[in-house]
Amino acid sequence: KAGVTQTPRYLIKTRGQQVTLSCSPISGHRSVSWYQQTPGQGLQFLFEYFSETQRNKGNFPGRFSGRQFSNSRSEMNVSTLELGDSALYLCASSAGPGSNTEAFFGQGTRLTVV
Amino acid sequence: AQSVTQLGSHVSVSEGALVLLRCNYSSSVPPYLFWYVQYPNQGLQLLLKYTTGATLVKGINGFEAEFKKSETSFHLTKPSAHMSDAAEYFCAVSDPSFQKLVFGTGTRLLVSP
Numbered sequence: 354k355a356g357v358t359q360t361p362r363y364l365i366k367t368r369g370q371q372v373t374l375s376c377s378p379i380s381g382h383r384s385v386s387w388y389q390q391t392p393g394q395g396l397q398f399l400f401e402y403f404s405e406t407q408r409n410k411g412n413f414p415g416r417f418s419g420r421q422f423s424n425s426r427s428e429m430n431v432s433t434l435e436l437g438d439s440a441l442y443l444c445a446s447s448a449g450p451g452s453n454t455e456a457f458f459g460q461g462t463r464l465t466v467v
Numbered sequence: 468a469q470s471v472t473q474l475g476s477h478v479s480v481s482e483g484a485l486v487l488l489r490c491n492y493s494s495s496v497p498p499y500l501f502w503y504v505q506y507p508n509q510g511l512q513l514l515l516k517y518t519t520g521a522t523l524v525k526g527i528n529g530f531e532a533e534f535k536k537s538e539t540s541f542h543l544t545k546p547s548a549h550m551s552d553a554a555e556y557f558c559a560v561s562d563p564s565f566q567k568l569v570f571g572t573g574t575r576l577l578v579s580p
Contacts, residue, residue, distance in 0.1 A: 357510070384566050386566045386567065386568075388568075388570075395570060395571075395572045395573060396557065396568075396570035396573075397570075398567050398568065398569070401565060401566045401567055403566075408565065408566075409565050409566075409567050411567075443510055443511065445511075445566070445568075447566055450564075450565065450566055451563055451564055451565065451566065452499045452561035452562070452563055452564075452565060452566050452567075452568070453499065453518050453563060454566075455513055455516070456513070456566060456568065457513075458503075458510035458511040458512070459510050460508070460509055460510045461509075461510055
């Protein structure tokens with residue numbers, strides 16, 4: 354069974370640009386969550402999607418957005434990139450929306466903003 | 468609101484010694500509690516979780532944790548450290564209704580020969 358796949362693994366962007374990150378969950382999983390990991394702030398929750406609906410959103414500016422498709426794949430978008438957006442972005446998939454179902458993490462996309 | 472405090476950003480042990488990583492949580496609802504491990508340039512791997520029932524939880528790689536409601540703690544232990552245990556460990560809490568994990572700041576475990 355394939356794990357959670359995040360693409361690309363590494364990305365370098367310039368301030369002011371926008372970026373789209375992709376996450377393909379484990380087959381059969383319908384819940385996808387996104388996290389930002391930085392040395393200063395640690396791991397912070399961005400959003401949670403289940404069956405194409407955003408169920409929960411973290412405390413991030415509106416420049417951060419996401420969506421989920423009918424095949425459960427998810428994308429997150431960051432517009433008008435800032436240097437502080439440099440981080441490891443992690444996606445987690447689970448079978449259901451509650452946390453009694455295990456969340457499996459991908460290897461992440463490392464975004465560097467220059 | 469939920470929060471997690473991990474005491475000690477770095478813990479050093481010798482191979483074969485006891486590993487103890489501390490985690491205290493705050494939650495307004497009965498929490499689910501988790502320990503994850505992260506190796507360099509990797510995602511997070513679940514070590515163990517507490518949802519309901521038995522308060523002593525056994526996980527992978529010989530790790531276990533005990534949920535102590537009176538102390539609001541969920542410390543992670545392993546009787547004998549192995550070199551391969553060197554990694555960063557994160558404690559997390561969640562509201563059972565959501566797939567939103569609130570993580571601690573992490574503890575880097577260093578294992579010396």
